[in-house]
Amino acid sequence: MIQQTAREFARKELAPVAIEANEKGVFPDEIFKQLGALGFMGMMLPEEYGGVHLGSFCLALALEEVSAVCASTGVTMSVHNSLTNMTILKYGSETLRKRYLPRLASGEILGAYAITESEAGSDVAAMRLSASRKGSDYILNGTKIFISTGDRAGAIIVFGRTDPKDRTRGISAFVVEPSFDGFSIGKTEKKMGLKASTTVELVFEDCRVPAENLLGQEGAGMKIALAGLDGGRIGIAAQSVGIAQAALEEALRYSRERKQFNSRVIDFQSTRWKIADMATAIEASRLLMYRAARGRDAGEAVSKEASMAKLFASRTANQVVFDALQMHGGVGYTEDFLIERLFRDARVTELYEGTSEIQRLVISRAVIEEFERTIPD
Amino acid sequence: MKIVALLKRVPDTEARILINQEGSGIKDEGIKYVINTYDEYAVEEGLRLKEKTGGDSKVTVVCMGPEEATELIRTALAMGADDAVHICDKLLERPDPFTTASVLAKAITLEGFDVIFCGKQAIDDDMAQVHSIMAEMLDIPQVSVVTGFEIAPDQKTATARRRIEGGDEKVETSIPAVISCEKGLNEPRYASLPGIMKAKKKEIRKKTLADLGFGAVPGEARSAILRWVPLPKSAGCTMVQAEEMRDAVKQVVRLLREEAKVL
Numbered sequence: 001m002i003q004q005t006a007r008e009f010a011r012k013e014l015a016p017v018a019i020e021a022n023e024k025g026v027f028p029d030e031i032f033k034q035l036g037a038l039g040f041m042g043m044m045l046p047e048e049y050g051g052v053h054l055g056s057f058c059l060a061l062a063l064e065e066v067s068a069v070c071a072s073t074g075v076t077m078s079v080h081n082s083l084t085n086m087t088i089l090k091y092g093s094e095t096l097r098k099r100y101l102p103r104l105a106s107g108e109i110l111g112a113y114a115i116t117e118s119e120a121g122s123d124v125a126a127m128r129l130s131a132s133r134k135g136s137d138y139i140l141n142g143t144k145i146f147i148s149t150g151d152r153a154g155a156i157i158v159f160g161r162t163d164p165k166d167r168t169r170g171i172s173a174f175v176v177e178p179s180f181d182g183f184s185i186g187k188t189e190k191k192m193g194l195k196a197s198t199t200v201e202l203v204f205e206d207c208r209v210p211a212e213n214l215l216g217q218e219g220a221g222m223k224i225a226l227a228g229l230d231g232g233r234i235g236i237a238a239q240s241v242g243i244a245q246a247a248l249e250e251a252l253r254y255s256r257e258r259k260q261f262n263s264r265v266i267d268f269q270s271t272r273w274k275i276a277d278m279a280t281a282i283e284a285s286r287l288l289m290y291r292a293a294r295g296r297d298a299g300e301a302v303s304k305e306a307s308m309a310k311l312f313a314s315r316t317a318n319q320v321v322f323d324a325l326q327m328h329g330g331v332g333y334t335e336d337f338l339i340e341r342l343f344r345d346a347r348v349t350e351l352y353e354g355t356s357e358i359q360r361l362v363i364s365r366a367v368i369e370e371f372e373r374t375i376p377d
Numbered sequence: 378m379k380i381v382a383l384l385k386r387v388p389d390t391e392a393r394i395l396i397n398q399e400g401s402g403i404k405d406e407g408i409k410y411v412i413n414t415y416d417e418y419a420v421e422e423g424l425r426l427k428e429k430t431g432g433d434s435k436v437t438v439v440c441m442g443p444e445e446a447t448e449l450i451r452t453a454l455a456m457g458a459d460d461a462v463h464i465c466d467k468l469l470e471r472p473d474p475f476t477t478a479s480v481l482a483k484a485i486t487l488e489g490f491d492v493i494f495c496g497k498q499a500i501d502d503d504m505a506q507v508h509s510i511m512a513e514m515l516d517i518p519q520v521s522v523v524t525g526f527e528i529a530p531d532q533k534t535a536t537a538r539r540r541i542e543g544g545d546e547k548v549e550t551s552i553p554a555v556i557s558c559e560k561g562l563n564e565p566r567y568a569s570l571p572g573i574m575k576a577k578k579k580e581i582r583k584k585t586l587a588d589l590g591f592g593a594v595p596g597e598a599r600s601a602i603l604r605w606v607p608l609p610k611s612a613g614c615t616m617v618q619a620e621e622m623r624d625a626v627k628q629v630v631r632l633l634r635e636e637a638k639v640l
Binding site (some may be wrong): 001002004005008009037038039040043047052053054 | 448451452455567568569570571572573574576
């Protein structure tokens with residue numbers, strides 16, 4: 001029923017908005033208020049903070065449905081739910097939870113999550129943004145880049161360096177509000193896809209953050225960042241499955257109508273083989289994603305599974321949009337057909353929330369460790 | 378107020394309907410079932426009336442249908458209805474409108490009612506009879522195909538709007554009444570996630586014919602569907618072209634006589 005509500009909302013309310021938002025590159029503010037009213041912006045938060053107290057699995061189902069209609073909305077929703085909300089819930093003091101979570105859950109404010117810097121992408125510990133304690137404040141100096149929803153968020157989780165010497169244990173996490181002194185929005189990226197989401201630079205110039213906005217202990221930043229990864233990756237896997245499913249459906253719709261050589265394109269064997277491969281890869285991706293989400297809900301350690309789901313689903317999404325566009329022929333290359341947007345939107349799934357290369361690193365490390373544990377000393 | 382919303386489980390409007398081999402009904406495989414579209418307006422209007430009247434107002438969903446209808450009843454509960462009665466009996470597999478109306482009237486009488494909302498028709502068999510027969514059985518007024526509804530402050534009367542050619546008709550009715558709902562009455566809300574969670578704990582009272590005090594299927598054999606037959610494939614269309622209308626008519630008459638053999 002949750003999936004049903006997500007699907008109906010996405011197809012009836014989001015779809016018409018998404019067309020214009022993606023064409024003109026505008027952020028659909030109103031959609032998130034509506035999603036909030038239905039409970040989709042606080043899916044995993046407890047009721048006492050205005051949430052619905054569902055698990056990763058339900059969030060993934062909803063993200064798949066929303067992303068199938070608008071991948072931009074999917075990523076905004078994913079970052080908000082699995083990164084911002086869950087980090088504040090897990091590591092925020094009761095004061096912080098009460099201050100931010102109910103407003104995040106209702107969709108009144110949006111969440112963002114800022115790790116990436118120009119020199120710190122996959123190599124998170126290379127970050128340099130400094131956070132030094134001064135009386136009852138921390139003073140932040142530096143720049144974050146590629147921050148999804150950064151210019152729309154009311155609560156941003158920012159990772160900064162409280163100890164310049166300790167590479168991993170010198171990082172701390174804070175909740176930053178855009179109204180804080182010394183905070184400003186820098187460059188807005190012009191992206192290949194996801195045009196209805198925003199990706200911006202955040203600039204901190206002697207930005208004063210009250211010490212009570214520290215998440216967890218000073219120095220716990222790396223641990224907090226790593227804890228958020230699995231949920232974020234399952235979210236992007238779900239987004240990838242949504243994009244791929246939408247692309248397959250578009251290709252089926254078009255190739256049923258299109259006739260060449262007195263035959264429908266869908267009846268050519270070359271098309272049929274593509275359809276079979278696409279559908280099989282999508283189903284496999286979906287099951288990997290379900291497996292990781294269910295495991296996470298059961299409290300298992302699912303880093304390997306989350307990475308596998310993300311790696312496979314994002315690869316699948318890119319392969320499927322490629323084949324689906326091929327099935328369209330030349331018209332698929334025009335903006336008149338939805339596949340053109342899906343093609344562009346799919347690309348980033350192999351880049352953010354850990355590149356495919358990083359996922360392979362995580363997976364191979366886990367596989368080798370598991371194997372070595374079976375070898376007697 | 379005791380508000381009742383009727384609900385029927387019907388095939389999705391987008392489902393491809395095929396008749397089964399025996400001609401006794403439609404092929405069930407692969408068909409998605411949904412709440413009858415017009416009943417969604419009924420549930421929504423019930424919820425709005427409850428929100429307006431407040432106090433101890435309550436919306437009860439009443440559904441006659443197979444086991445599988447439970448899922449759709451839950452959806453109505455997730456939208457915000459308070460509880461539900463689900464009349465589910467093997468003997469009621471193929472009821473005619475008279476039977477359905479008899480059963481629903483009985484169930485609603487046992488529940489108690491002030492306003493009964495229902496769809497103007499079900500989108501499966503399009504009979505559009507049940508609400509009228511039921512209103513007669515309950516001996517209360519009915520306003521059908523309603524696009525606007527407003528309860529009076531004293532809750533003893535209500536005004537309803539009906540679309541007629543060139544305008545609207547305003548009808549005043551005493552309460553209790555049966556109101557059959559038309560598209561345009563409202564925009565049904567989505568089942569929210571908190572609503573879905575709450576719906577799990579709401580009560581659905583399952584009833585059989587015996588539970589309602591019936592010894593046999595009421596009103597049976599007033600009408601029965603003997604056989605379902607697919608529409609014959611249309612032969613296609615012949616376009617008649619001529620300079621003069623007079624010649625075109627001649628051609629059409631000739632075709633009607635010689636080809637179609639209807640003259």
